[in-house]
Amino acid sequence: MSAKNMPTPAEVASRAAEILAAVTADEEFDAFEAATLEYSSDWQCFTGFPVIERWNLDTDKAPLFTEGLRALALKSAVFDLTGDELLAEVPIAVPVDEMTHAMIAQPQLFARISERVGFALIHQTDQEHTDYEAGCFTNLAYRLAWGEPSARYWLQAEEVERRVKILSARYASIGMERAGREHDISFTAA
Template sequence: MSTSTMPSASQVGERARAILAAIQADPEFAAFESATLEYSSDWQCFTGFPTISEWNLDTDKAPLFAEGLRAIALKAAAFELTGSETAAELPLPVPVDEMTHAMIAQPQLLARIAARTGFTLIHQTDQEHTDYTSGEYTHAAYVAAWETEPPTRYWLDKTEVDRRLAVLAEKYDSIGFGRSGRQHAIAF
């Protein structure tokens, strides 16, 4: 679905704001947040969070959780307004998408919250778009929803992510982690 057939960014933003408020008001929200942030011990992706400059799990996880929630709300709003899972897979920046994975790893809590608040969680890895670019549709919907610019610490443009991934790949290779951490030759 092209952006010309998508609902206006302000429509998506308005609905996303309401969805996020409902999620945060849910009686199990605190448990969901706690479980998601506890998942941090398993956050060893070499190509997601490390694209954040001077990434620090302790100081970045809470603000990144907030951004992941906003992304989930935007995608849920897009789905509600279009009825299309494909259209609802809005482009996200890699670090924010990675946080949504940590949230989805809490399936029971998230499913109950979604059922009570009436939103549909949209995420399918082979359909996701991590080609976010500021100034485009997702950015406009974000601004419409929260009347502020997305924090550029986490909402990185695709071209900048690609540049940072090349820097990381070179560093990983230099210490024996090939293919950005997808292989190594260490014999244990």
């Protein structure tokens, strides 16, 4: 297959399902999952997970872990079928993308698993696409592999943008500017 040709959603779904099954069957999968979910105390992005309605770290982290695995399996499947890293950066919903970052923060475990399973981990922040929409390539391949994606986590890009505006206004009301990326709090004076 040419690196310039995108495989069909069905081809990607089939390979992604194989990758995910092999990852979850790996001898170090439980340690990888535990390490990823333990990392949750460091998840501080103000516009990633908080776009989830009534976000709750304790109840949302396990389902998001599943969604993150599926997202990475889809990306890896595209790469396996094309050899093209740019094509493999298929659109992913913002909260799901945030979970992939928590997974990638376990590099030794994930590298060993990917080597044993035989897939390439594809994720580069400056190349990622968070412009996920219903009916996009990712959505079609996901549905063929695992059924309908959870609307709670697979938020469409336009809805994420709307929610970020709401969050940004709330953050600004307590002195957190630029969606939590800046403040002028003096801890000495507090």
